[in-house]
Amino acid sequence: MKSEETPRWASALDAVVVYAQGAMCSRRARGSVPPDGRVRVTGLPRSLDAGSLRARVLGDSAVRVTEVRVEVDAEPSATGSSHALRQEVERLRDAHGAVQGRRDRVLARIAEVTDLRPVPPPRKREDPHRRTPAEAWLTLADFVDERLTALHDRLAELKAELDRLDHELTVAADRLARASTDAPSAHVRTTVCAVLTLDGTGEVELELEYGVPGAVWVPAYRLAYRQSADRGSLVLRASVAQRTGEDWTGVRIALATADLRRRTDLPKLRSLRIGRRQPVPAPSGWREPPAGLGDLFTGYDSAGPRPQPRTSAASPIAVGGPVPPPLPAPPAYSGAPARPGEPGSAPRAQADGPDRSTAYGQAPPQPLARPRGRAGGAPAPALAAMAPAAGGPPPPPAPSGPIAPPPPPPPAPVTGPPRPSGDELDYAALHLSGPDEPAARRGRLFPDAPFDPVAVEHRRRAEAVTSLPLPGHAVRPRESAGSFDHRYDAVARADIPSDGTWHTVTISEIPVGLRTEYLCVPSAEQRVYGTLVLSNATDQALLAGPVEVTVDDDFLLTAALPTLAPGGVRRMGLGPAEGVQVTRRTHLNESTAGLRNNVTVLEHRVQVDLANRLARPVSVEVREQVPVTSDPDVRIDERADWTVPDDGAGPDHHAPGTRVWRVDLPPGGTVALHGGYDIRIPAAKALVGGNRRS
Structure with a gap:
């Protein structure tokens, strides 16, 4: 009844930051603070992470938020x-x-x-054969x-x-x-509310921030440029899919490449001192459980067991599903615990949760059972059977072999102040066990949260969006961003329904520098390819993804844009250029040289003919390969005007021995490029009986 009297404030989704997986949503609510300061903000999705809920008061108001927690309500769903x-x-x-x-x-x-x-009637043996009339058959x-x-x-x-x-x-x-998962899937709708306690009076505006799973995005681009211009317009778009359980209608969208689940707390570095040992100070805020905690539930236990709901004995799974085994109770606190890692450490108290192996319903590892008996490990009945009878022969000697040593006595507990772990000091994540928990747990704080199967099912359905097939040429943001994280804010609000399919959202327009170059490697393929050399002069990185290229207002193709860091230069292929033709001819001449003709000379000559059939001038880069040797006796003499490319100056990485011609051809122009190299091989290094010309 108290919850019904609490005023309800409707909230509206205002902004969403989509990460590599998951999203952070911001809702806003407005109202007047009631006298008791308690309000309920409705409209939160069922799949939200309760530990990520944050609330604050916007503006310069003197009202402050002193408490915020999550509650789940059920109400009949409207027909939608x-x-x-x-x-x-x-x-x-x-x-x-x-x-x-x-x-x-x-x-x-x-x-x-x-x-x-x-079927004819049965006939006796003495009866003659009877003919069936044809009319009956027909x-x-x-x-x-x-x-x-x-x-x-x-x-x-x-x-x-x-x-x-x-x-x-x-x-x-x-x-x-x-369909959107914002609508309920049953006749009863479960809604999530944030119960806030405010300190102050007056009209306030609240902002609630929470994290939800089930949202992914990949970048996409659209490039438009003129062939005569040296700059172009690159529109950054994003393919966003979400199944968070709420429709994003008219929200401010931002995209981030960071991992939402990565820990961001700073590690605590403990100092190492040389000298006399000092006692470790007790952790701040930690207290031992009060004496007589078990007597607090005496009246509850004397009332008898709680009535169980009626379920079908034949099919118990149809009502609530399989019942998990109860968590084993941790041992009671027996004194001041020792430091972690030392033998004989006592279990922690109050904020100490069960062992990780028992937190998920698994039994803790048990020591190997040792049969009771004398030294040597033989059980008592076996020793009695081997005992000699009165006047009987002595028993056979015991078999030789390793004998297990007796277990060492337990060491005395080391006294000292308690040292709980970081999870036990995270007071926002601690939960108080109720009276229905085991005797060693109720009335104590533990870091394990209560299991909510409905919330787990909603999160499982939401995370199914991560298995969507990616669009063509798309790359996950975490794969293309590398070790750096980037954020992109959309210039306009967008609508993204919670249907688990890809939706395209325009983010912003990025100016890029570009120039069109033509590249060919005639030794591998006698074809010229068009390329775009992109330069990013902004302070924002461009992630790898598909790009739709439009030249002079005509769609050309959809290519794969590589990751372009701020200030970086990369080359993007546009496919074969039929208007530029290339032809390569080679000639090999073998001769001998030297005082005794003991040096074989392989003279290679290369001729490359280029022809521009386009109506505009083009810049063509022709690549050739020169052999590379690690033997100092084998000499290679180059006879051409090509140049050695510099990997630091261009957008490409070249293999050893690469040589480059750069030629500017006017419309309808042709050019012939001549090059070659001589390979001088001493007679002692020559291959006998092999093909040394290739």
Whole structure:
């Protein structure tokens, strides 16, 4: 009744920051602070992370937020589009089942009519053979043919109707699967509210920030430029998909490449001192459990067990699913614990949770059981059986082998102040165990949160969006961003429904410098390829992704844009250029040189012919490969005007031995490039009986 009296403030989604996986949403609510300072802000999604909820007061108001927590309410859902789609799917499924049942009955009737055949009456041995009149056979055949014709016509109608219902059911199920998850999936809607406690009075505006799973994005671009210009317009877009359970309508979108689940707390560096040992100070805020904590629940235990809800004994899973095993109770606090890592350390108290192996329903590792008996590990019954009877022969000698040593006595506990872990000091994440918990847990604080199967199911459905197939040439932001994180803010508000499909959002326009160059490697392929050399002069990185290239207002192609760091220069391929032709011719001449003709000279000559058939001047880069040797006796003499490329000056990385010609061709112009090299091989280094010309 108290929750009904608490005023409810409606909230509206204002901004969303989409990370590599997940998103941070900001909602705003406005109202007047009640006298008791407690308000309920509604509209939060069911899949939110309760530990990420933050609230603050906007503006210069003197009101402050002193407490914020999450509560889940249930209310009847209103009839919406998703409810209508679900009813349509159920109606079509029922109609499909009814038509399928009628079709099966018609098939059974056809089988019965097909099996109709004349059966003669039984004849005695002394009776003569009787002739069956032909009219009876013909009458039966006409009856069977008439019935089968009617049944097959009915079967054709049912098959056509069944195919139509199959198609309609498939379409309706697909529409329901693609519908927004903002609508409830049942007749009862579970809503999440933030209960806030405010200190102050007056009209205030609140901002709530929370994290949700089930949101991903990949970058995409659209490049438009003129062939005569040295700059272009690169529009940064993003393909965003979300299934968070709430529609993002008219929100400010921002994209970030950071990992939302990465820890951001700073590590605590403990000092190492040389000298006399000093006692470790007790952690701030930690207190031992009060004495007599178990007597607090005496009245609760004396009231008897709580009545259990009625469930079906035959199918207990149909009501609540499989019941997990109860968590084992940790040992009680027996004194001041020792320091971590030292033997004999006592368990922690109050804020100490169970062991990680028991926190998920698994039994802790047990020591190997040792049979009781004498030294040597033999059990007592076995020793009694081996004891000699009165006057009997002595027992056989014990088998030789390693004997397990007795267990060492437990060391005395080391006294000292407690040292709880960081999880136990995270007071915002601690939960108080109720009276229904085991005796060693109730009334104490533990870092493990209560299990909410409904919230887990909502998060599982939301995280299914991470398995969506990527668009063509798309790359995940974490893969292309490398070790740096970037953020991109959209210039306008956008609408993204919670349907789990890709939606394109325009982020901003980035000016880039570009020039068109043509590249060819005639030794590998006698074809010229067009390339765009992009330079990023802004302080914002461009991540790898698909780019739609438009030249002179005409769509050219969709290419893959490489990651372009601030101030970087990269080359992007545009495909073959049919207007520029290249031809390569080679000539090899073998001779000998030296005082005794003991040096083999392989003279290579290369000629490359270029022709520009375009109506504009072009710049062509021709690449050739010169052999590289690590033997000082083998000498390579180059005879050409090509140049050695500098990897630091251009956008490409060149292999050793690469040589480059750069030629500017006017419209309709041609040029012939001549080059070559001589390979001088001493006779001692020559390959005998092999092909040394290749």
